[in-house]
Amino acid sequence: MKQFLLLFGLVISFFACKKEVKQAKQQSASSFKIGIVADCQYCFCEPNTDFGRYYKKSTQKLAKAVSELNTYNLDYTVHLGDFIDKNFASFDSVLPIWNNLKSEHHHVLGNHDFSVADSLKGNVANKMGLQNRYYSIINNNWRFIVLDGNDLSFFGALTEAKKAETDSMYNQLKSEGYKNIQKWNGGLSFEQLKWVKSELEQSVKNNENVGFYCHFPVAENDTMHSLWNYNQFFKTIDNYNNVKFYFNGHNHAGGYFKRKGVHYVTYKGMVDFADSTAYSVATVFKDSILIKGFGRENSRNLKF
Secondary structure (H helix, E strand, O other), X not given: OHHHHHXXXXXXXXXXXXXXXXXXXXXXXXXXXXXXXXXXXXXXXXXXXXXXXXXXXXXXXXXXXXXXXXXXXXXXEEEOOOOEXXXXXXXXXXXXXXXXXXXXXXXXXXXXXXXXOHHHHHHHHHHOOOOOOOEEEEEOOEEEEEOOOOOEOOOOOOOHHHHHHXXXXXXXXXXXXXXXXXXXXXXXXXXXXXXXXXXXXXXXXXXXXXXXXXOOOOOOOOOOOOOXXXXXXXXXXXXXXXXEEEEEXXXXXXXXXXXXXXXXXEOOXXXXXXXXXXEEEEEEOOOEEEEEEEEOOOOEEEEO
């Protein structure tokens, strides 16, 4: 009897293990990987030791990151803004490195990307390979919505209408006491928020999950870095249960919080410190995102 029970237990264990292996294979087959970099922020400039930013070293750091990311089978790689620190010519030093990526690669616009001569601001998006300043990426039954937090800003608003809307939003929110109303931050225009709503409606229709990319965080307590009208953004997305994450840069220290089931991750800046780096590979599963951090970037397991 004991031998029978032992044999029965071994059989049960065998089939349980086999089931777990099968489930793991199925999960692996349904997953995909994304490369993530934030705030490369290159320029041929001396370090800003007050902030620990070593601008010249960003070419070396980016090259090393690209080399590592190319060892993964990535669906795409995204840079979360501030590809350069200043000067339009800086793009010519980092774009060739970025274009060595084997995967598709996309840019999010950051505030420093517009730290160029006024006459060249209109050329920034095109230089970075963007047909539109905000757009979506459809991939593996996901809709990744790329926001332009510079849409309303004192550096990236390029039309008279956008400049007027910038002034109106800035003055209104400042008068209401919002502490994140800093001139190095920006906001989403009414036009862009309307577009976000239409993208979310389309995602529901197509039964897609949604992730957001933006340069600016929407953390209520990050008063020095947050998107001006983060409250309007929250009101726009709050009724959509298919929104799973919001990834951003801008605050080089990084950060994380969860709100109404959505994971908000601020990625650390690559430019910071002489001898360290920061970038990630995110593996997206049906029920979670597993982030593998390199250098100073944290590894995380984000459950849906």
